[in-house]
Amino acid sequence: MVILIAAIAENNCIGRGGKLPWHIPEDLKRFKELTTGKTVLMGRKTFESIIGYLGKPLPNRKNIVITRQPNYKYGGHSNLAFAGEESPVEIYPNIESALEARKNEDVFVIGGAEIYRQTLPLADKLFITEVQEQAEGDAYFPEIDKGAWKEVSRENHKTFSFIEYAQKKKG
Numbered sequence: 001m002v003i004l005i006a007a008i009a010e011n012n013c014i015g016r017g018g019k020l021p022w023h024i025p026e027d028l029k030r031f032k033e034l035t036t037g038k039t040v041l042m043g044r045k046t047f048e049s050i051i052g053y054l055g056k057p058l059p060n061r062k063n064i065v066i067t068r069q070p071n072y073k074y075g076g077h078s079n080l081a082f083a084g085e086e087s088p089v090e091i092y093p094n095i096e097s098a099l100e101a102r103k104n105e106d107v108f109v110i111g112g113a114e115i116y117r118q119t120l121p122l123a124d125k126l127f128i129t130e131v132q133e134q135a136e137g138d139a140y141f142p143e144i145d146k147g148a149w150k151e152v153s154r155e156n157h158k159t160f161s162f163i164e165y166a167q168k169k170k171g
């Protein structure tokens with residue numbers, strides 16, 4: 001199953017200057033709960049953003065990074081330098097080959113904008129945090145076509161809501 005997980009402002013903004021436009025600890029906690037032990041797939045820019053925040057790839061998850069750069073190395077590290085039991089990293093040259101390699105397991109697509117745009121049509125499920133603000137930024141989530149997606153759960157909080165969508169045609 002392909003599952004997109006994203007925090008999105010009312011104007012669809014998801015990022016600013018390579019970072020999140022907000023700090024919502026409850027959202028980070030939910031992200032951790034949903035993705036720990038799973039495979040997470042991300043674009044090269046989101047990967048570098050995570051390295052900027054954490055100094056390492058997401059721990060206790062299999063990290064898949066998509067880049068067109070052959071022999072991609074981050075900050076002079078070889079890919080193998082990241083390969084540890086806690087946060088293994090695999091690099092793929094495109095989304096299709098990564099999803100094909102993981103077709104028998106759940107893959108959580110964790111951004112950013114470029115990767116969400118290409119994977120939304122392939123997704124089975126969306127875990128969206130709707131952030132109740134008009135954020136300024138430079139990265140946007142694609143429009144969620146409410147004709148194609150049905151809301152299956154919603155948890156409202158004061159300044160954000162956790163919403164789960166399932167793709168209608170996939171039941």
Ligand SMILES: NC(=O)c1ccc[n+]([C@@H]2O[C@H](COP(=O)([O-])OP(=O)(O)OC[C@H]3O[C@@H](n4cnc5c(N)ncnc54)[C@H](OP(=O)(O)O)[C@@H]3O)[C@@H](O)[C@H]2O)c1
Binds near residue numbers: 005018047
């Ligand atoms: N709010 C949220 O939930 C959330 C979640 C994640 C990220 N974000 C934000 O989103 C922003 C980053 O998004 P972004 O769109 O700029 O970058 P991105 O999607 O994270 O990464 C884009 C890069 O991925 C690679 N790529 C994309 N499509 C590819 C394909 N089909 N084949 C091979 N490689 C491909 C390319 O890497 P190369 O250039 O190396 O070839 C491209 O430059 C940041 O501000 C981040 O904080 C927000």
